[in-house]
Amino acid sequence: MNLSIVLSIQQAQFQAATFKGDLETNLARIASLGYEGAELAIRDPRLVDMRNLETLLRKYNLHVPAIGTGQAWGEEGLSFTDPDPVIRLAAIERIKGHIPLASHFNAVIIIGLIRGIIKPGVNPTQAMEWLVEALRECCDAASPDNIRLALEPINRYETTLINNAAQGLELMEIVGAGNFGLLLDTFHMNIEEAVIENSIMACGKRIFHFHIADSNRLHPGAGHLDFKSILKSLSSTGYTGWVSGEFIPEPDAETAARNNITHLHQVL
Ligand code: LER
């Protein structure tokens, strides 16, 4: 199991982006704590100084397993399911804009809240059609570079579109793209799944990426989730990818990140 942790490299209100702020300081901390990867939350890939990023990642020997894209929704309101076609198009273009970066790092592109929520007055069937169209277009664009997209089921308090693993699997069938899979997040699963382990096993090979946070969205060990059992079911699916910490930085990012590793070593 390879461990990574979320680091936002641009302005982000998202509370559970564990590390935020100065890039080099954070990469140095992440590496010194024993993580092998930094999952980068990037609102706009056009603003990334690739040369600097590449140099720092090499300096600290860190991989980039995944790119989070949700801040394009959080900070700019871009969404695949907005009633305004200009916003939908901008959201699709934004995801396509991540492909060169993802290709450079061999990273999964995360489809989180950029899918949007069903806005008042929008027919849910219509929203699903927009979502499927957008996903097909992005998957097609990513396919020549062998880049995979991972849709994250997100709990009902954050979105009205795809809250649980079963809905995610159904969407995979409809989209019908080989490079389209799921990102499972234990925080959301604790709210939406009847039995987390069963849902993980049902998703099986469709799991492209994995987020960990405890039931209260603090670091694993600070809540009541059974990570021994959860990670055992994940590895029983044959998953050999990354397990990425995405939790609230309390009391501070470094302590939370350290406590995460300590807890995982205790239970594994
Ligand atoms: C992002 O990975 C996530 O889990 C969502 O809660 C974003 O709001």
Ligand code: MN
């Ligand atoms: Mn997540």
